[in-house]
Amino acid sequence: MTSTYSAEDAPLIIQRSEGWAALQLGDLWHYRELLFFLTWRDVKVRYKQSILGLSWVVIQPVVVMIIFSLIFGQFAHLPSNGIPYPIFTFAALLPWLLFSGSLSRAGSSLVQNSSLITKVYFPRLLVPLAAVLAGLVDFAVSLSVLLVLMIGYRITPGWQLLALPAATLLATLAALGFGVWLSALNVQFRDVQFVLPWFVQVLFFLSPIAYSTQLIPGGRAQLLYALNPMVGVIEMFRWSLFGGAPPNQFLVAAIVVTVVVLVTGLFYFRRMERTFADVV
Amino acid sequence: MTYAIHVEGLGKRYRLGHRTEPYRTLRDEIAGRFKRRRPKEAKDDILWALRDLSFDVKEGEVLGVIGANGAGKSTLLKVLSRLTEPTEGRAILRGRVGSLLEVGTGFHPELTGRENIYLNGAMLGMRKAQIDRKFDEIVAFAETERFLDTPVKRYSSGMYVRLAFAVAAHLEPEILVVDEVLAVGDADFQRKCLGRMGSVAREGRTVLFVSHNMGAVKSLCTRAIVLRGGKLVADGTTDQAVAAYLGSGTASGAEGEIPDDVSRLGNGDALLRRVELRGPDGQPTDQLFLGQPFTVMAWFQARKGIDEVMVEIGISTIEGERVATVFNTDRLGEPYCLQEGLNQISCSFEVDLLPRDYVLDISVHRVSGATLDWVERALRFSALNVAADSGDHYRPAQVRGFVRPRTNWGGPR
Numbered sequence: 001m002t003s004t005y006s007a008e009d010a011p012l013i014i015q016r017s018e019g020w021a022a023l024q025l026g027d028l029w030h031y032r033e034l035l036f037f038l039t040w041r042d043v044k045v046r047y048k049q050s051i052l053g054l055s056w057v058v059i060q061p062v063v064v065m066i067i068f069s070l071i072f073g074q075f076a077h078l079p080s081n082g083i084p085y086p087i088f089t090f091a092a093l094l095p096w097l098l099f100s101g102s103l104s105r106a107g108s109s110l111v112q113n114s115s116l117i118t119k120v121y122f123p124r125l126l127v128p129l130a131a132v133l134a135g136l137v138d139f140a141v142s143l144s145v146l147l148v149l150m151i152g153y154r155i156t157p158g159w160q161l162l163a164l165p166a167a168t169l170l171a172t173l174a175a176l177g178f179g180v181w182l183s184a185l186n187v188q189f190r191d192v193q194f195v196l197p198w199f200v201q202v203l204f205f206l207s208p209i210a211y212s213t214q215l216i217p218g219g220r221a222q223l224l225y226a227l228n229p230m231v232g233v234i235e236m237f238r239w240s241l242f243g244g245a246p247p248n249q250f251l252v253a254a255i256v257v258t259v260v261v262l263v264t265g266l267f268y269f270r271r272m273e274r275t276f277a278d279v280v
Numbered sequence: 281m282t283y284a285i286h287v288e289g290l291g292k293r294y295r296l297g298h299r300t301e302p303y304r305t306l307r308d309e310i311a312g313r314f315k316r317r318r319p320k321e322a323k324d325d326i327l328w329a330l331r332d333l334s335f336d337v338k339e340g341e342v343l344g345v346i347g348a349n350g351a352g353k354s355t356l357l358k359v360l361s362r363l364t365e366p367t368e369g370r371a372i373l374r375g376r377v378g379s380l381l382e383v384g385t386g387f388h389p390e391l392t393g394r395e396n397i398y399l400n401g402a403m404l405g406m407r408k409a410q411i412d413r414k415f416d417e418i419v420a421f422a423e424t425e426r427f428l429d430t431p432v433k434r435y436s437s438g439m440y441v442r443l444a445f446a447v448a449a450h451l452e453p454e455i456l457v458v459d460e461v462l463a464v465g466d467a468d469f470q471r472k473c474l475g476r477m478g479s480v481a482r483e484g485r486t487v488l489f490v491s492h493n494m495g496a497v498k499s500l501c502t503r504a505i506v507l508r509g510g511k512l513v514a515d516g517t518t519d520q521a522v523a524a525y526l527g528s529g530t531a532s533g534a535e536g537e538i539p540d541d542v543s544r545l546g547n548g549d550a551l552l553r554r555v556e557l558r559g560p561d562g563q564p565t566d567q568l569f570l571g572q573p574f575t576v577m578a579w580f581q582a583r584k585g586i587d588e589v590m591v592e593i594g595i596s597t598i599e600g601e602r603v604a605t606v607f608n609t610d611r612l613g614e615p616y617c618l619q620e621g622l623n624q625i626s627c628s629f630e631v632d633l634l635p636r637d638y639v640l641d642i643s644v645h646r647v648s649g650a651t652l653d654w655v656e657r658a659l660r661f662s663a664l665n666v667a668a669d670s671g672d673h674y675r676p677a678q679v680r681g682f683v684r685p686r687t688n689w690g691g692p693r
Contacts, residue, residue, distance in 0.1 A: 012377065014362060015370035037402040041388060041395075048390040048431075119385045120403050121362040277363040278294070
């Protein structure tokens, strides 16, 4: 069942639409309660019937951090900008897991919710959006681990900490941008299911998580490298915690790429949306 | 005149490939780009699920939509619910629309009854405040108070359906579009649901009610339209429309060639061409004496060799209530292998049908699930109130039930 929250006097006209459609993001606001419930469902259902429940959110990055610290920090002696290696890599793992988790869930969200899409009308954008928002809950939990580490290593962030929410927002928007593209493509082409994990893994290696951006040579290689928006996000995240020189170029590249991917993704999504129920 | 729903020239075209293939891969799409250059594709692969449909529904009117499977009812609902866009024409809806194509949409098995009420309610377009207000009423209607905090995966199927319907029943749209969701639950609950639908109708809301169940249509609707092959074939009072629908069996009896333009569903790899009902003498008939065995013969035209095939024969009353369903694979029967060309299938029944008019619904599927063809009301026949030798009568004047089981009695004589 769907209600269209149209005003009494404005009749709803159903007819074929052609070409690119307006984004109508205002519609999302009308359906904000449904967005809340979908997000809440995603969070709630994820850890049902698992013994450790939400603690997985903490265990995963902590274990990765320990392994990286041993292999890359202790054995390979990778530079970590003068910051203790464990916290150096953990500060990158947090936004990375936010991004990759949100992206993976968003990418398959439409197909997984096909029973909704074929039975109920609502702005379809709510589905990948809820998947991304649900990732923020995990992020908030693992942020507490970071806090403990900061205290343990006696690192006091400066005024730059104010940039942390912005970095988080950028990671979320980047995940949403790619997620919107991939979820819409996935409805039509199930190839996306194979591409998605691979894509996430490729981006992982192309992000400065285990290593520092100092290892990347300047010039054209660096420009190419900066096209991965997570480079800018992670650098900004680290900067907000540890200070140092602001990652200006990386950040600009990340914002440009994110905006381009997100805007084109939203338009593509809106264009494909009308056939979702027929194709999915 | 104030209308709540105005439909004009509505049409919906499907490319058959889209409908039958579960999904397309990138490779198919790339291959398709090249294929499309060839002008051939055109006719075969296109299906108009709705064509040139026009009608109005007045405010407060309860309109029934009837038709066989594949007649376009579901497509009409999907278009009016904004799930899919029409290919041509348009529909104008005045007022808040609520459409109910399924009960329990969005129910999550891991969530509790309470949580699912909120989730489902929001999905159906209710505000949280509205759900809060109606919560107790919903729970009382569903009769599941004790299990509110149990995950619904632990519910019995009856409880699940009751809860799902209860949420839907407490929506308050101005226009309600309902599919055959009433065909769920036990008889008591069905009656309760019908009652609830009736009171919704009496409250002056506009209702579009799609159903196979002529009884429900007759009791709820003031007017009805009949769809066949995506087109409107009758529009009038409920009695007129039901009569038009019942009279529109694709074949009247005994033996029936199935015309090409009959309403059918399926990918068309095999098509039902002809059906016969044969009595014990092997001759085609459209009347069965009480207690007489009979055989259904069906001919399918296959486009190519197809293995792992199930044939399904349904016997329904002429009002559309299913009496029995049989498959050739019942009791571990082997699936059939259709050869390219015409295939004959026979199925003999030993069942005493009680006196009334019946229709045969015949469909053919792959064991894996794909439907090749599905024709409802393919053949019509009557069961008589008397045995062939007139020695056996079914006594009660008004028939209750559908079959007379073979029984052995004990008692004083």
